[in-house]
Amino acid sequence: MDSEKVIKRDGEYVLHTYNRNPIVLEKGHGLRAAGPEGQQYLDFTSGIGVNSLGYCDLDWAEAVSEQAHKLQHTSNLYYTAPCGKLAKKLCKRTGMSKVFFGNSGAEANEGAIKAARKYSVDHYRKDRTTVITLVNSFHGRTIATLTATGQEVFHNYFGPFNEGFLYAPAGDIEALEELVDRTTCAVMLELIQGEGGVMALDPDYVQAVRKLCDEKDLVLIVDEVQTGVGRTGTFLCCEHYNLKPDVVTLAKGLGGGLPIGAVLMNEKVAEGMGPGTHGSTFGGNPVVCAGANVVVDRMDQSFLANVNERAVQLRAGIAKLPHVKSISGIGLMVGIEFYDLKAADVLAACREAGLLVLTAKTRLRLLPPLTLSEHDVDMALEILSDVLGKMEPTAPKEQA
Structure with missing residues (x-):
């Protein structure tokens, strides 16, 4: 079916809660995606940080296929090997005690909020349930995680919202301390605010938050979905x-392209989460876990060394491009601020030139597959350079 028919059918039957790009993707391999008419794209979005090994990684695809031919689902009423294997790998890798599996980042964050409240109610009082998050944060689109999200733009239309959430400005430890009272049970934060513009928190602030949580016995939740x-x-x-x-909550890149969420807990929080306290029909699905096991196994020292080398290469190249004011984020989570261009306009121009990118507020956002090569980075920089070099300023250039 050609692109026009796919888009027309989608428009007729799919609820359009997304502003889709006007292209159809049919197949892909590595960092390359192709459309029905042979259109070729270099993908620096990885499905919003999901396709950590790129499109259709052979080991990942074979593991998923093999498991699908054995057993696709059982529910958590029974044990399966892929689930337990993944849980062990994650706990050993992170130093955490237990893990709960769900379907998404939002569901993982819901589980984290429940676990924090359970710990606090068990050890203190029934009204010790308030979770403090940060202004400009994003934690999901369910009602609870939407309430936890510290951006008013996401709060339109969907009230009344859950009680028990407060918001502190990122980086302001005094403001956070002022919000803590006898009802506070947890602080929840993203170390890099992804949807908030790819903004990394200051290390001293993060350590001050950890110290405050230790002093007040508050549960510190870190949303690492992205x-x-x-x-x-x-x-x-x-x-x-x-x-x-x-x-710690995980999702996105953990499944390598299939839906998964994970809530990792230390011993003190995990011990209160017994039978009946939480659940998810599809959580720990054996096919998804088979794929996730391949992803985690791939993350050895050599793999992560390449991620860091490509991040240095990419950031150095971006810094030399026209119109670029600043670069944010860490590693291959990259935000680009422009002096005099709109990120949405740059995204559209990149798409026409065969490079898929994202935006986050006023910044261009890059989340390439972690398997990218030196050549892939060179190709992306070449396209970006050509695109930016042809663009006319949309606003007066600010002084550096």
Whole structure:
């Protein structure tokens, strides 16, 4: 079926809660995607950070296919080997005690909030349930995680919202301390605010948050849905901050292209989550876990070394491009701020030139597959250079 028919059918039957790019993707391999008429794209989005090994990695595809031919689903009423294998690998890799599997980042964050409240109610009082998140954060689109999201733009239309959430400005430890009272049970943060513009938190602030949580016995939740599983050059972004949270959430890149969410907990939080406290019909699905096991196994020292080398190459190249004001993020989670261009206009021009990119607020956002090569980076920089070199300013250039 050609692109026009695919887009027309989608328009007739799919609820359009997304502003889709006007292209159809039919197949892909590595960092390359192709459309029905043979259109070719270099993909620096990886499905918004999901395709960590690129399109159709052979080992990943074979593991998923093999498991699908054996057993596709059982529910959590029974044991399966892929689920337990993945849980062991994640706990050993991160130093956490237990893991709960779900379907998405939003579901993982819901589980983290529940686990934090359970710990606090078990050890303190029934009204000790408030979770403090950061202004400009994004934690999901369910009602609870939407409430946890510290951006008013996402709060339109969907109230009334859940009680028990407050918001502190990122980087302001005094403001956070002022919000903590007898009802506070947890602090939840992203180390790099992805949807908030690819903005990394200051390390001193993060350590101050950890100290505050220790002093008040608050559960520290780190949302690594987008930053985790090698995206920043370490398995967890927490490693850049020398941080030991109480709960870490993962999703996106963990499944390598299939839906998964994970809530990793330390022993003190995990011990309160017994039978009946949480559940997910599809959580720990054997096919998804088979793929995730391949992803985690691939994240060895050599693999992460390439992530870091390509990140240095990419960032150095971007810094030399016209119109670029600043670069944010860590590793292969890259935000680009322009002096005098709109990120959405740059995205559209890149798409026409065969490079797929993203935006985050006013910044262009790059989340390439972690398997990218030196040549892939050179190709992306070449396209970006050509695109930016042809673009006329859309606003007066600011002074540096």
